[in-house]
Amino acid sequence: xxxxxxxxxxxxxxxxxxxxxxxxxxxxxxxxxxxxxxxxxxxxxxxxxxxxxxxxxxxxxxxxxxxxxxxxxxxxxxxxxxxxxxxxxxxxxxxxxxxxxxxxxxxxxxxxxxxxxxxxxxxxxxxxxxxxxxxxxxxxxxxxxxxxxxxxxxxx
Numbered sequence: 001x002x003x004x005x006x007x008x009x010x011x012x013x014x015x016x017x018x019x020x021x022x023x024x025x026x027x028x029x030x031x032x033x034x035x036x037x038x039x040x041x042x043x044x045x046x047x048x049x050x051x052x053x054x055x056x057x058x059x060x061x062x063x064x065x066x067x068x069x070x071x072x073x074x075x076x077x078x079x080x081x082x083x084x085x086x087x088x089x090x091x092x093x094x095x096x097x098x099x100x101x102x103x104x105x106x107x108x109x110x111x112x113x114x115x116x117x118x119x120x121x122x123x124x125x126x127x128x129x130x131x132x133x134x135x136x137x138x139x140x141x142x143x144x145x146x147x148x149x150x151x152x153x154x155x156x
Contacts (some may be wrong), residue, residue: 003107010114011039011105017117018042020129025050025153041135047155056120056130057147059136121148 019037021043022029029037031047037045121129123146130139130148139148 001108003102003104005110006110007107010111013118014114016111017114017121017129020121020131021046021054024148025154026130028155039131049154052148053150057149058124059145059147060117069142089140092094093140122146 018039019042021027022037022042025046027045027047027050027106029041036107080090121143125131125145126141128141128143128144128146130141130146132140132142133151134140135151137149137151139151140146
């Protein structure tokens with residue numbers, strides 16, 4: 001495994017996903033001249049209360065049964081794994097010499113957590129992240145099959 005490539009790609013994707021969450025939920029983060037935030041800043045700006053209630057829902061309109069139609073994915077455990085900031089930040093997308101101290105298993109864990117988060121947030125049908133507020137109670141993607149709850153950040 002090329003640790004640098006794995007951590008770099010996973011870190012860049014994870015930064016993008018967390019930036020999306022921070023943006024749609026209007027999380028508090030210090031302004032910068034260039035709005036490019038690090039994993040440390042992004043994991044810190046998304047507060048625990050939002051992490052606890054954040055849910056992703058996949059809606060399949062083709063299935064008749066209401067039980068099979070909606071699949072809610074509660075990501076409390078997986079999202080809380082991202083909040084293990086030391087190894088994530090040190091082995092993240094900006095590889096440096098201190099990243100060499102991180103075990104291969106932690107680099108692999110960063111990649112796995114990033115893939116899980118991406119598969120939770122990105123719609124399988126249209127490939128978009130939920131960002132539209134049409135319903136008044138959740139964000140949804142363009143095709144309306146991926147929903148992100150809640151609509152409002154409880155920390156604001």
